[in-house]
Amino acid sequence: YRILESEYVISAVAPAQYPELEWPEVALVGRSNVGKSSLINKICNRKNLARTSSRPGKTQTLNFYRINNEVHLVDLPGYGYANVPKSLKSTWGKMMEQYLKSRAQLRGVLQLIDIRHSPTKDDVAMNEWLAHFQIATAVIITKADKISKGRYAQHVKEIRQTLNIAPHIPTIIFSAQTGEGKEDVIELLDHLWHY
């Protein structure tokens, strides 16, 4: 599969603003700063499709991107910073729950985890939540260029164990800097969107 066209559609805070098209959709979740925007830019071969910033606490919206005029990619609001309340009663939780529970065309979620760090309580809770709602999930391990390849296996094992994920859940090692794992991510998206 090749991503030839990518276009920003809308930043939504409520279902009324979601695109009405019933195109297959895949969403990205992860802590703020984990590299969601960088992954979107890399797989779309764009510099600034999704805004990237080294500053945490960006606007909390659901950002929809139209890919090849046939599917959507959705960047969900990041979690894990002090200014983002954790409880499901919070604005963040309500927005996430509204989207994940009701979006009929949602085909799967990519959960991003930084290769350097053990998953946080928020990461574990999010993973359990996705499993509870029986949403197809894959784990993308980001910023692979930050550690040596010799340490990959140990970090992947630690991440899988901490998340306590089932053996059938795939993990992909990715770097927006080097492009490592880019084709694997695109193949996974193709599978989720189209099969």
Ligand code: GDP
């Ligand atoms: P987001 O908040 O999840 O959208 O994260 P961003 O994509 O904005 O990235 C947060 C910071 O991490 C930025 O300074 C990026 O340049 C940096 N970053 C993201 N991906 C990578 C990567 O694969 N390698 C390295 N070295 N830095 C990355």
